[in-house]
Amino acid sequence: MSKNLTKKILVTGATGQIGSELVPELKKIYGKENVVLGIHKRKNVDDLEDSPSTVIDVTNKNLIEDAVQEFDIDTIYHLAAILSAAGEKDPWLAWKVNIDGTYNVLEVAREKKLVKVFCPSSIAAFGPDTPRVNTPQITVMNPKTMYGLSKVTGELLANYYFYKFNVDVRGLRYPGIISNKTLPGGGTTDYAVEIFYEAIKNKKYVCFLKSDTVLPMMYMPDCIKATLNLMDAEIQSLRYHSDYNVAAMSFSPDDLFKEILKIIPDFKIYYNPDHRQKIADSWPQSLDDSSARKDWGWKPDFTLSEMVKDMINVLSKKITI
Numbered sequence: 001m002s003k004n005l006t007k008k009i010l011v012t013g014a015t016g017q018i019g020s021e022l023v024p025e026l027k028k029i030y031g032k033e034n035v036v037l038g039i040h041k042r043k044n045v046d047d048l049e050d051s052p053s054t055v056i057d058v059t060n061k062n063l064i065e066d067a068v069q070e071f072d073i074d075t076i077y078h079l080a081a082i083l084s085a086a087g088e089k090d091p092w093l094a095w096k097v098n099i100d101g102t103y104n105v106l107e108v109a110r111e112k113k114l115v116k117v118f119c120p121s122s123i124a125a126f127g128p129d130t131p132r133v134n135t136p137q138i139t140v141m142n143p144k145t146m147y148g149l150s151k152v153t154g155e156l157l158a159n160y161y162f163y164k165f166n167v168d169v170r171g172l173r174y175p176g177i178i179s180n181k182t183l184p185g186g187g188t189t190d191y192a193v194e195i196f197y198e199a200i201k202n203k204k205y206v207c208f209l210k211s212d213t214v215l216p217m218m219y220m221p222d223c224i225k226a227t228l229n230l231m232d233a234e235i236q237s238l239r240y241h242s243d244y245n246v247a248a249m250s251f252s253p254d255d256l257f258k259e260i261l262k263i264i265p266d267f268k269i270y271y272n273p274d275h276r277q278k279i280a281d282s283w284p285q286s287l288d289d290s291s292a293r294k295d296w297g298w299k300p301d302f303t304l305s306e307m308v309k310d311m312i313n314v315l316s317k318k319i320t321i
C-alpha cells in the first residue's frame with residue numbers, strides 16, 4: 001500500500017452537484033493548480049477559470065489515462081455518474097457510466113499506482129429487502145434500480161481492488177444531498193433542493209414524493225466534511241473501504257415543509273407522486289453510521305432546522321424574484 005501523500009488530484013464529474021462544492025475545498029487544501037477538473041461536456045463554470053481542466057468521458061479509459069499522465073495525477077475523486085431517476089430513464093447509459101466508468105477509474109488507479117481514489121456509493125445501494133430503519137452497515141442489499149445495482153457493483157469492485165491490488169479506494173454511501181450552488185443531477189431526493197427555490201420564488205411547490213416519505217438526507221457542508229475526513233483517515237483505522245454508511249438527518253416532505261413554514265409562513269405544498277415514489281419506497285429511512293463514527297470520527301454539523309435556515313438565507317440572496 002502506498003504511503004505517499006496526495007499532491008495532485010483529478011475530479012471526475014467536477015461540475016456536478018457535489019463536485020462543484022468539493023472542488024473549491026480541495027483547492028483550498030491542495031492549491032488551485034493541483035486540482036484538475038474532469039468535465040464531461042464543457043460549460044461555463046467559475047471554477048474553470050483558475051484551475052486546470054480537461055474533458056473526460058469516464059467510459060473511455062484512454063481519456064482517464066491521458067489526464068493522469070498529462071497532469072501527473074496521484075489521487076482521483078471519481079464523482080462522474082448517472083443518478084437514480086436519470087438512470088431509470090436510460091439504464092443502459094447508467095450501466096456504462098457507473099459500472100464501466102468506475103471500472104476504468106479503478107484500472108487506471110491500479111496501473112498507475114495512484115495514492116488514493118474516492119468512489120462514492122449511495123443509499124440507493126439498498127433495496128426493498130433491506131431493513132429500512134437504522135439500516136446496518138452490513139445487510140441485505142438487493143437494489144431494484146439500475147443506479148442502485150451500479151452502486152453495489154461499484155462498492156464490491158472497489159473493495160476487490162483494495163484487497164486484491166492494494167488500491168487505496170474509499171467511499172461513502174451518501175444520503176440525499178441538499179445544496180444551494182449547483183442543482184442536483186436527476187436523483188430521487190431532488191425534491192429537497194427544488195422545494196427551496198420554489199418556496200422563495202413562487203411560495204408553492206408540487207412535490208413528486210408522498211408527504212410521509214422519510215429518507216436520509218445531508219446538507220452539503222456535511223457531505224464535503226465526510227468526504228474529506230474519510231480520505232484523511234489513517235488506513236489502519238478503516239474496517240470498511242468503499243461503503244461506509246453516513247447519516248446526518250432523516251425527514252419526510254411534510255417535515256421539511258413544516259420547517260420551511262416557520263420562515264416562509266405563506267408557503268404551500270401540494271403532492272403529485274410520480275415514478276420516483278417507487279424508488280424512494282425501496283430505500284432506507286435512516287442509517288446506522290456507527291462504524292463511520294467509530295472508525296474515523298464522523299459527526300454531522302447540521303440538523304434539519306439549521307439546514308433549512310441556512311438554505312433559505314443563502315438562496316434568498318441568490319434568487320432574484
Ligand SMILES: NC(=O)c1ccc[n+]([C@@H]2O[C@H](COP(=O)([O-])OP(=O)(O)OC[C@H]3O[C@@H](n4cnc5c(N)ncnc54)[C@H](O)[C@@H]3O)[C@@H](O)[C@H]2O)c1
Pocket residue numbers: 012013014015016017018019039040041056057058059078079080081082083097101120121122123173174175176177178183184185186187189
Ligand atoms: N447528489 C446526491 O444526492 C447523491 C446521493 C448519493 C450518491 N451520490 C453520488 O455522488 C457522486 C456525485 O453525484 P452528483 O450529485 O454530483 O451528481 P451530478 O449528476 O450532479 O454530477 C455528475 C457529473 O457526472 C458527469 N458525467 C455524466 N456522464 C459522464 C461521463 N460519461 N463521463 C464523465 N462525466 C460524466 C456529469 O456531467 C455531471 O457533471 C455520484 O457518484 C453519485 O452517485 C450523490
